[in-house]
Amino acid sequence: MMANSLVYGLVLVCMITGTTGSFMVTDNPYEQYTTHRWPDWTATREWYWTTPRGGYWTSSPSPGQDLTGRMFSVMSGSVVTFRGPLRYGNINAFTVCLRIIAEATPGAAIFTLTTSNSATLTLRSMPSGYELTVGQASKNLQPVSAIPSFGKLWPWTSLCVTWDSNTGMTQMWKDGKMSVRKGMWRGQNFYGPATMTLSGFEGQVTDIHMWDKVLPLSGLRSYNQGWGYPFGNMLSWRDMGYTSQGYAILENAFESQGGPAEKDSTGKQQRRHWRRHGELGNVVQGGADSVGGCFGLRKRCGKSQVLLE
Structure with a gap:
């Protein structure tokens, strides 16, 4: 009984091979190995026991x-x-x-x-x-x-x-x-x-x-x-x-738009261009990955993301 109580009081650490970090999870304590697929890779994860800390990603330095x-x-x-x-x-x-x-x-x-x-x-x-x-x-x-x-x-x-x-x-x-x-x-x-x-x-x-x-x-x-x-x-x-x-x-960072707009030889304001780290580009309606309502303050937009590289 004491051993079972200890088991139920513990959580798992998911160590994902081939990545630069680990993931703390509260999952089925009897699962030993499973394969987890993310958008860009497939990795086998192995379960380890640890004390409760909640669920979060921790990247390696x-x-x-x-x-x-x-x-x-x-x-x-x-x-x-x-x-x-x-x-x-x-x-x-x-x-x-x-x-x-x-x-x-x-x-x-x-x-x-x-x-x-x-x-x-x-x-x-x-x-x-x-x-x-x-x-x-x-x-x-x-x-x-x-x-x-x-x-x-x-x-x-x-x-x-x-x-x-x-x-x-x-x-x-x-x-x-x-x-x-x-x-x-x-x-x-x-x-x-x-x-x-x-x-x-x-x-x-x-x-x-x-x-x-x-x-x-x-x-x-x-x-x-x-x-x-x-x-x-x-x-x-x-x-x-x-x-x-x-x-x-x-x-990828949002592309940046310099401002305020400058005036041309006729006195009209020119269209402002998006500036990406000093390089001028075409005028666009949003930055990188701006679809799906993610432009601006990005939160959980429902779009697949690549975890820390």
């Missing part, structure tokens, strides 16, 4: 990959962690940029950055603007001043935050708007490689970059426009290692 033209679709309750190259030494300044499509959830963390000395940086969405926490200090930042030359890279929201230890000055950019500069955590520093975690986020994310300096206005403008910017030396979408837990999918 990925080496640095070029994720250009790709995005993560992250569902509620999932966690995706990005890791930069190994490095040592103090970090006295930084710029962090990323593009997202997400529903505004006040108080939810968009991302958290940590380094070897346990210093953290967290950006949260607030009812009015954002809250940036650096170490033990927090400031509310609200991008309000528009810079017309920045424009917007539709359908993405481009976010950048900067901080300089020498002055303590921090600032935030959202598309074509910037916040006022505020002082916080002056004289402190980060140390070692950077790790970014998305844990309270639901939506799409792409083009994550982090630099160990405050980018000049020209660099921030280039990132916002989607071309001609330097790749991050602490985190780079061109060479990114990642792990995930939960329902997170790596897929």
Whole structure:
């Protein structure tokens, strides 16, 4: 009886051969082997016993990959962690940029950055603007001043935050708007490689970059426009290692449309073109995989998806 109770109190781990991860399931405890077919592959899975943890995907650590033209679709309750190259030494300044499509959830963390000395940086969405926490200090930042030359890279929201230890000055950019500069955590520093975690986020994310300096206005403008910017030396979408837990999918990114539209020689506005990582293309009605009502904030659209590669 005790053995049977222990059996019923346990769940299974589904180890899928030929993939980069595992899947926690609550399934028939008497099934030992079965074949499971996904849209692009067939794999045999073997059941193992473990303690109850619920059902979720966990991917194996990925080496640095070029994720250009790709995005993560992250569902509620999932966690995706990005890791930069190994490095040592103090970090006295930084710029962090990323593009997202997400529903505004006040108080939810968009991302958290940590380094070897346990210093953290967290950006949260607030009812009015954002809250940036650096170490033990927090400031509310609200991008309000528009810079017309920045424009917007539709359908993405481009976010950048900067901080300089020498002055303590921090600032935030959202598309074509910037916040006022505020002082916080002056004289402190980060140390070692950077790790970014998305844990309270639901939506799409792409083009994550982090630099160990405050980018000049020209660099921030280039990132916002989607071309001609330097790749991050602490985190780079061109060479990114990642792990995930939960329902997170790596897929083709939505193509981006630059704006506002420019005027031609007659004074009429030109049709805006979709820009895919700096390359102009034809005008289309939606981005990649936009059929089935999936354009915009992608959720469970009922379309077959390829799991983390």
